[in-house]
Amino acid sequence: MKTFRLMSQIHLWLGAAFGVQVMLWLISGLAMVLIPIESIRGEHLRSDEPTPAIDWADRALPLAEIIDGQSLTVLSARTGMLADTPVWRLETPAGPVMVDAIAGQSLTPVSEALATQIALSRQIGLGEIVSVTSLDSPPREAGLSVPAWRIEFAAGETTPPTTFYINSRTGELRAVRTAAWRIYDIFWGIHIMDWSSRENFNSWWIKVTSIIAILFGLTGVYLTVHRLWMMARRRKAERLGGGGS
Incomplete structure (x- = not known):
């Protein structure tokens, strides 16, 4: 009985600790599935990247001339577009x-x-640009490790205030961020138990919670088996007692 009581107490406290995280998983998971991920990423707020034009070759400088004008070794080259400008990358x-x-x-x-x-050229339905900022070290939400431009749009008639992050080396529109994305990001951090980088699936929090879950399950199995065994003994005793009378 002492072992049973001890296991009951351990199971209770583990359940309390694990139950809180389970609720956080459920709440954050529900919050993340309420809105399609495409909307969270702002895909409806930007147009597709323009495809390289094929009719500017006769107007373009020879590629060999462009390569010769570079101070660095060119490893490869491909066509592209920046706004309406044909470019070589x-x-x-x-x-x-x-x-x-x-x-x-x-x-x-x-x-x-x-x-x-x-x-x-890439925005869809957004309001006017309210600020343009050069960032040497973009924030985590930009998804960039190189300098970038942060461009803030006001809300449009049917669109929220929106932030564009543009890679300052390539002109790539790297990320579109809104309040919905930032709220989603908080819930994502809660869900994977990484509140800082929101990228680590192998944190100590996850490991500790996993251990607690295993112990919770094992103590639950012990308590269930013990109760079934006690019930079986009680019924057997009742049958024997009834047979004796």
């Missing part, structure tokens, strides 16, 4: 370099004017 040991395919001038790093033009 040159891969170099120091990272990508964007070059205007017609004028031949380097577009890396992307200027404020070009970043604004890119943002305006």
Whole structure:
């Protein structure tokens, strides 16, 4: 009986500790499935990236001339578009370099004017631009480890205030962030038990909670087996007692 009481107390306290996290998992999981992930990512607030035009080759400078004008070794080159400008994306040991395919001038790093033009060409239904900020160290929500432009849009008629993050090296629209995404991000951190980077699925919190869950399950199995065994003994005793009378 002492072992049974001890297991009952352990099971109770483990259940209290584990139950709180289970509720957090359920609440955060529900919050994350209420809105489609495409809406959270703001895919409805941006247009697709423009495909490279195929009719500017006769107006463009020869690729060999553009490569010769670079101070870095060019490893590869491919066509692209920045806003309405045809470009060559040159891969170099120091990272990508964007070059205007017609004028031949380097577009890396992307200027404020070009970043604004890119943002305006990619937005759908957003309000006016209220701020444009150059970031040497973008925040985690930007998903970038290189300098970036943060462009803030006011709310449109049917769209919320929105933030665009544009890679200052390539002009890529890297992320679209709204209040919905930031709320989702909080719930995501709660769900995976990583409240800082929101990326670590192997934190000590997860490990400790997993151990608690296993112990909770094992004590529950012990208590169930013990109760079934006691019930079986009681019924057997009742049958024997009834047979004796």
